[in-house]
Amino acid sequence: MITNKVGNPIRVGVLGFGGLGQAAAKILDPKGEMLLVAVADRQGYVYDPAGIDLDSAISTYHSSNSVGHLESGGTLSSHSIKDLIDRAEVDGYFLALPNLPNTFMADVAKEFIASGWKGVLVDALKRTSAVEQLLELQSELQQAGITYLTGCGATPGLLTAAAAVAAQSFAEIHTVKITFGVGIANWEAYRATIREDIAHMPEYDVETARAMTDREVAALLDKTNGIISLENMEHADDIMLELAGICDRERVTVGGVVDTRNPKKPLSTNVKVTGRTFEGKISTHTFTLGDETSMAANVCGPAFGYLKAGMALNDRGITGLFTAAEIMPQFVK
Structure with missing residues (x-):
């Protein structure tokens, strides 16, 4: 202890x-x-x-x-x-x-x-x-x-650490792909987190999202039916895995889907680590979080x-x- x-x-x-x-x-x-x-x-x-x-x-x-x-x-x-x-x-x-x-x-x-x-x-x-x-x-x-x-x-965090452990099976890491699904019943319970997610959307940035009023956020979510879809995010998993000597940051991608109106995850959160073993075989490790675990x-x-x-x-x-x-x-x- x-x-x-x-x-x-x-x-x-x-x-x-x-x-x-x-x-x-x-x-x-x-x-x-x-x-x-x-x-x-x-x-x-x-x-x-x-x-x-x-x-x-x-x-x-x-x-x-x-x-x-x-x-x-x-x-x-x-x-x-x-x-x-x-x-x-x-x-x-x-x-x-x-x-x-x-x-x-x-x-x-x-x-x-x-x-x-x-x-x-x-x-x-x-x-x-x-x-x-x-x-x-x-x-x-x-x-x-x-x-x-x-x-x-x-992510970064639990999934980054899982990727670092999974990488040990390989002689070379080709890709690390992190995909997350988040479900929350009401976006207002996580206003700051949702604004950070909006900042990753095309045509938005940190300052734009920060300046949005609650009414403007709600209006945006109305347009998307409460769904925020994100691809190729600027996520620190990349620099963390690079610093740990796992792979270059360019080989790490992060994206996901956030449903701001439903506590059920829109998809399962997972990390996939693909690489070449010392025998020359290409394989993928997948670590998936249980859908019942919340953000x-x-x-x-x-x-x-x-x-x-x-x-x-x-x-x-x-x-x-x-x-x-x-x-x-x-x-x-």
Whole structure:
């Protein structure tokens, strides 16, 4: 069992409390090895060293748009992330934040570096260019005593790691093809995630998607019957597999279908790794996720598995930037 340095459960903070952040909190709630002690949203934060009351946090967020309104431990703040970092004693944070604009996650990392905080950070970044920005902070993160694991969701993340393991059967990797299917009953539960997906659509980019009002997003989804189809996305699986020495990024493709009106997946999420064995045979490994597992389960579960692995590294003095294709996640009990 991995604990913090005083032998207690790992004290966890979640930055962002939209659909993904709330799902992350629900996944943590029954865990014994991790304790949710801190949450921040745009307007405030809550910190409770004894553990946050999840039901109260979610109901307060829905009724008041911020956990800062919580009577117990809540604080309203226009600089919620900075203020929380300064006040809370947290071993590791899951950055369940929308990377809008595309520099946002790197900017948050710089806040942690500047604060003097030491510990583990985990994100579920999607874009290759966003991961490249974090790579530029490698030495600063290392010197700051921060172990940062990036691209630790589903894709990039779970499927990237599966591809890295599957690649071991081959002498040469020809292609890695990731195809995802996501089903959600109501897009408004995952507004930031859907905007990030829209940013990958033809004729859209990060700034366009970020500037869209909820009404404009709804109008776009009306035109597509709630379906977002994506091909050849700028997805960090490519740079992560390249950094891990699996294959050149040009051999990695990512695409999928998001149904914003139906919780059932429109297609099964999978990764296919095709290569040549040492005997000269061409073959394909396929790893398919169960259709019953939600986007939240496939993103947040791995994120906390990587956070636990990051704690083990950090406790040994190993700091800097790592990806989901380099480190094996550890199961959180």
